[in-house]
Amino acid sequence: MFDALSDRLERISQSLRSRGRLSPADLDEALGEVRTALLEADVELSVVRAFVEAVRTRLDGAALSQSLSPGQQVIKAVHDQLIEVLGGTTLKVTYASQPPTVILLAGLQGAGKTTTAAKLARWFKQQGRQPYLIAADLQRPAAVEQLRVLGSQIGVDVFSQSTDPVSVARAGLAEAARIGRDVVIIDTAGRLSIDDALMAEVKAVSGATNPHYTFLVIDAMTGQDAVQTARAFHDTLELSGLIVTKLDYDARGGAVLSARGVVGRPVVFASDGEKLENFDLFHPDRMASRILGMGDILTLIEEAERTMDKDVMADTAGRLMAGQFTLDDFLAQLTQVRKMGSLGGLMKMMPGMTKDIRKAADNIDDRDLNRVEAIIKSMTKAERSNPTIIDGSRRTRIAKGSGTNVAAVNQLLNQFKEMQKMMKQMAGGGALPGPLAKLAPMAARAQASGQMPSGLGGLGGFGGASPTLATPKGGGGKKKKKGGRVTPPKNR
Amino acid sequence: MITYVLIAVVALVVLGLATRVVRARRRPAAPLPVAPLPEVLVEAPVERPNLDTLEPATLSGRLSASRGVFDRIRSSGIRGSLTNDQIELVEEVLLRSDVGVATTTAILEKLRSEGAPEGLVATLRQELVALLNVGSSTMNSVADDGRVAVWLFVGVNGVGKTTTIGKVASREIANGASVVLAAGDTFRAAAADQLAMWAERTGADIVRGAEGSDPGAVIHDAIGRAAARGANLVLADTAGRRHTSSNLLDELSKVRRVADREPGQVLETILVLDATTGQNAVSQAREFMAAANVSGLALTKLDGTARGGIVVALAKEFGLPVKLVGVGEGVADLRPFEPAAFVDALLDA
Structure with missing residues (x-):
């Protein structure tokens, strides 16, 4: 039901090919698909209209790039436009010269305000600040209790009284100033935007505390109503930005675009998981790809370039291809990869992942990775470079040292051996065995559609299955020679 | 598990290599003309058109x-x-x-x-x-002889499961039922406290476990207590969960199996949906139906500006009837679903 926009446009573009310029009729058809895709992604209708018109202006009469198919050209225009809308203006959180910096969170019931308050506090703590939480949600039963529990998990004090929200906020601010906290986050009661009494309450809290920032917390699964919500809050509170939550769900998250489109304030933070660490600054490019239903390969590549140590990568990647991959290298890679964020999230960003892998990625617990790290770090240098010397007594020692058990150590060693085998085969130009073979059909499809930098061969399924916009097409042969270590998946 | 981790790591390494090659081969595409968008895309308040303009009212x-x-x-x-x-x-x-x-x-x-x-x-x-008009819009509370009726409430985070249970408890108690609440949401901080407040407000009995304890065990205990005390209805809360996580869905299947074991009998499994939810509800319904055999929907927060039109799509696609409608935070703000009235509200501006 939810065809990714990229797929839809690719289908149309069959008929559009080999023309230098989009004719008005082609453009109408393509923009019709854009409209449907945006609506299916829950972007609000009037925002869709304004957006489609802006894309039309971008594309109208523009000469088509030689390296992109017309469909890709349209996607690129939509993608760029999305990034412009979502990221055009950004908000950099600055701290008040006279602390505390006061932040007010508002939003509908169930959007995730209380959890967001705790996550935000944790984020500020990581920035070296001393946050303080004020529980001014006296409406929902047990909301205060929930914030207390979360606060104790992150080691941030929570202020509350059983008076009224305005007094709580006032007293909390005074307390924060007294004990010298420099960031204060106020959690307010969830409300339905039409509820005048509650809107008046949040307004009173805002008036009493005079916050430096007021953020609207918005659920990524929200439908057309996002516009009404955002406008109602903006009219009442003068928002400084948006925080989008529940991005770990499979919703396209068009609500973000709707809200952004009607209030003209940037999305500042995004939350993508239940755990308190699943929270970070918002990335417009990721959201753009998500709304379009594309894999997020460009972000992934850029993110990799930004966070990974290039020398380490090049070094170990070279050894990997040469078939001399040691546990040390693996650990180095793992550390690099983890810098980019949760592994499950990363895998989901890779385009062309099968449903099974997506599901598995969802269930990857990053704590498992801690265990893997601990096990490897409990090995001696000699053991890491030559795991075959690890005998029973060494295994017991490693298990003890890492706080795991022998079974876990065995599992890791076995898997690593498998991986080494795989690497060797890859290096020797053989077919991919084991789990990677599952990726073959996908890679083959990508290969067939001619979009893949095919030198990546089997593994290229990860890298090339998306209509990677800036990847020139049809360079297969040349590239294959360059990286011709891998059998092209077609042959399997 | 580790297999996937390894795949991911290897894939990313290869990706790293690919990056350089792709970068090097990237030809600068002809720059598209940039149409600067206004900050605010839509200035005027969004008015829903009124169908009555088509015809006299x-x-x-x-x-x-x-x-x-x-x-x-x-x-x-x-x-x-x-x-x-x-x-x-x-x-x-x-x-x-x-x-x-x-x-x-x-x-x-x-x-x-x-x-x-x-x-x-x-x-x-x-x-x-x-x-x-699909299926019955009333809740079935007639269990087999010697068994206790169980209504299980499932859904994603923040849709109002716990509140809905509180309201249902209040309604059923007013109708003469004797109700036990099962605080099966052992994940969210203070979820059990929230349900306990509802128990106090409505006079229902409640069974709760420690935070992080097994939800199946809590619900099993609640059914046991209901059977022992001759109560005839158990309302079981579950933790809000992502419908994209197979682990969490497996847990839910297990909870449902446990609840359906003698002397319990699951008569209704209600997927609680927030009226503001957009097209993602389709995906939610599909996954929860597969995991927990959902029998109907509860549509919450219909007192906001959202209209909950997604239930039309769910009825059409999955044949899921709406059985409960929540229109506010008060104990009495729970309504039976009336299609005609709902459609009127949906169409009227």
Whole structure:
């Protein structure tokens, strides 16, 4: 039901090919698909209209790039436009010269305000600040209790009284100033935007505390109503930005675009998981790809370039291809990869992942990775470079040292051996065995559609299955020679 | 598990290599002209169009109008009865209510092909009511002899499961049932406290476990207590969960199996949906149906500005009936679902 926009446009573009310029009729058809895709992604209708018109202006009469198919050209225009809308203006959180910096969170019931308050506090703590939480949600039963529990998990004090929200906020601010906290986050009661009494309450809290920032917390699964919500809050509170939550769900998250489109304030933070660490600054490019239903390969590549140590990568990647991959290298890679964020999230960003892998990625617990790290770090240098010397007594020692058990150590060693085998085969130009073979059909499809930098061969399924916009097409042969270590998946 | 980790790491390494190659081979694409977008895309308040502008609002007026349409259809054929403007207006109303593109398109197709002999609004109403008329909209509370009826409430985070249970408890107790609440949400901080407050407010019995304890065990205990005390209904809360996580869905399947074991009998599994939810509800319904055999929907927060049109799509696609409607935070703000009234609210501006 939810065809990714990229797929839809690719289908149309069959008929559009080999023309230098989009004719008005082609453009109408393509923009019709854009409209449907945006609506299916829950972007609000009037925002869709304004957006489609802006894309039309971008594309109208523009000469088509030689390296992109017309469909890709349209996607690129939509993608760029999305990034412009979502990221055009950004908000950099600055701290008040006279602390505390006061932040007010508002939003509908169930959007995730209380959890967001705790996550935000944790984020500020990581920035070296001393946050303080004020529980001014006296409406929902047990909301205060929930914030207390979360606060104790992150080691941030929570202020509350059983008076009224305005007094709580006032007293909390005074307390924060007294004990010298420099960031204060106020959690307010969830409300339905039409509820005048509650809107008046949040307004009173805002008036009493005079916050430096007021953020609207918005659920990524929200439908057309996002516009009404955002406008109602903006009219009442003068928002400084948006925080989008529940991005770990499979919703396209068009609500973000709707809200952004009607209030003209940037999305500042995004939350993508239940755990308190699943929270970070918002990335417009990721959201753009998500709304379009594309894999997020460009972000992934850029993110990799930004966070990974290039020398380490090049070094170990070279050894990997040469078939001399040691546990040390693996650990180095793992550390690099983890810098980019949760592994499950990363895998989901890779385009062309099968449903099974997506599901598995969802269930990857990053704590498992801690265990893997601990096990490897409990090995001696000699053991890491030559795991075959690890005998029973060494295994017991490693298990003890890492706080795991022998079974876990065995599992890791076995898997690593498998991986080494795989690497060797890859290096020797053989077919991919084991789990990677599952990726073959996908890679083959990508290969067939001619979009893949095919030198990546089997593994290229990860890298090339998306209509990677800036990847020139049809360079297969040349590239294959360059990286011709891998059998092209077609042959399997 | 570790297999996937390894795959991911290897993939990323290769990706790293690919990056350089791709970068090097990237030809600068012809720059597209940049049309600067205004900060605010949509300045004017969004007004839902009023269908009544199509036809006079009064009943007699509507009747005469439909008579007029009927006459026109006779004279000009069925297609002539609906103009493109009318169709577009209907489309806009439906899309703005979160009915969704696919369902809206289907309804429009039908309107186009069959016309609207009784007037556009009336025909649209009929069509929507017919779509919503799937399955029974009442909750089944009659368990087999010697068993305790269990209603299980499932859904994603923050849709109002716990609140809905509180309201259902209040209603059922007022109707003379003796109710035990099972605090099966052992994940969210203070979820059990929230349910305990509802138990206090409504006078229901409650069974709760420690935070992080096994939800199946809590529900099992609640059923045991209900059986021992002769209570006839257990309302089981579950933790809000992502419908994309197979672990969490497996846990839910297990909870349902445990609850359905003697002396418990799961008579209803209610997927609680927030009326503000957009098209993602389709995906939620699909996954929860597969995991927990959902028997109906509870639509919460319908007192906001959202209209909950997504239930039309769910009724059409999965045949899921709406069984409960929540319109506020008070104990009494729970209504039975009436398709006709719901459709009226959906269509009226």
